[in-house]
Amino acid sequence: MEVKILSARFDIENGHSLAVAREHGAYATLDKLFDMEPVDVIEEVKKSGLRGRGGAGFPAGVKWSFLPKDTGKPVYLAVNSDESEPATFKDRYILVRDPHMLIEGIIICSYAIGCHQSYIYIRGEYTSQLQILQQAIDEAYEAGYLGEKVAGRDFRVDVTVHRGAGAYVCGEETALLESIEGRKGQPRSKPPFPAVVGLYGCPTIINNVQSIASLPFIIEQGADAYRAYGTEKSAGTHLFGISGHVEKPGMYELPLGLPLLEVIDKVAGGVWKGRALKGVIPGGSSTPVLTADEAKTVTLDYESMAEHGTMFGSGGIVVLDDTVDMVALVKNLIDFYHHESCGQCTPCREGLGWMLKIVKKILAGLGEKGDIELLLELCDNIEMKTVCVLSAGCTMPVRSYLNKFRHEFEAYVEGGSLKQAAEIHK
């Protein structure tokens, strides 16, 4: 089931070094690229059907065409390498195994959108990863792939790595821009969208690492070759990160559209310890959970996920076996979002804290009858009433657990104590 499109060079020894990467085709697209018109590059990317791999799945080429023309201001590109959504670890493989694919993608995107300065925003915890990436950038400068004259053409591309310092919210695109500008990572209200008013008040495109790294293949082989993988509306391949209760967790590149259960069984070795499946988080912790039953019919693409009331997200699949205590899992989730709230919206800052208190109370065996309803009501009162969707990234999944695994919450409440709740669980 696995394919090697983005991961083609991942297993080559020293594939992160320029010499080795170049031997295996890195930067081969540049001649073709500079013979194309920028608008044609955008058209090709549109035709390829490439959708943003940061979580929202917005078509990449379409986003680029939102840039206003001839504003007299510079255009910036910010590459989102914050990768902090729980269960997401795919972009890291690109950074350390094939950073030149990312740099080549940045050159392609920069040429398409007329950008000369791009920033790679990397999460602060990625230490050795940052070193490898910076080394690759330095090599690319030395070899003339970056700098004043990219590949000898009259086109300048500068790439600067900006290191974050531990804040999930900085993955949100406007918080990321704030962070580059030297401030707290507090998201901006939209509109205006960053394509119009972004970094330093200038038109800015923000794309995920994997989105950008998909460009060399698309330009080299053409949109149709990319479309040969995946489905009509969810084209191409994706780096899936599978974690949790499976025998073989890890990162796997797969075409979009495969049946979820088959992937869990055949690619990730099935549920671990021969246990039964309880549920699956399909695309990072912000996506609503699927029950074992729902997991039977869903396929790994944007449309099927939406039909099943959840989201494709970041491709971070978490498998839950039948021993998982969903109430404790929900506490772990809310804890994360509450801790990571940037604090500027009251419903998020206070509301998530309130939800956390209630779930802790339920877990302690002190829950009351109305608590489950109160949690649901809080979800409704928080969601979409805030500047960014971090809060919804918490309430949407929490609501799904409350609805789909309600009996577990009720067991705690009715049990009145942990011990009794455990009895009811049996």
Add this chain to the structure above:
Amino acid sequence: MSDRSQLIETGKPFEFDAERNAEFERLIKRYPSRESMILPALWLTQEQQGWVSAEAIAYIADKIGTYAAKVYEAATFYTMYHLRPMGKYHICICRTLSCWLRDKQEIVDFLAEEIGIRPGEVSDDGRFSLEEVECLGHCGTAPVVQINGEFHEEMNVDKMKALLEGLE
């Protein structure tokens, strides 16, 4: 989190060494606004000194040409900047979803027992500090521990024990 509001004075002036200064000068050319150097300068400080002191905040503000309050704001918002000295070995353990599912708590409990500190604390001899952190982007090899920035994957109590024994 610990109280992040109080800056600590060392009583000694702070300035970048030659290497950090060169890196500062290289980077500042890359940004159209000097304030973009606040995060990079905080990193350079932490690299050099291990943490960020009151004197360092004032130095960075002065060097960039901005208000100390702006540097302070960033230093207190971002959790990776340490506003007090950490242990010689700063141990971070991921407490989030995939690591939680794969029993990170056993390692936290072991560490608390073995080195006698709870998450958020520094040991009295200054040898260890322990922090529970959010998802470290290594969920496929959970649970994960980071010691002074270096990742250790697929951890368990035995491996953690061996790792501690291997430290100087």
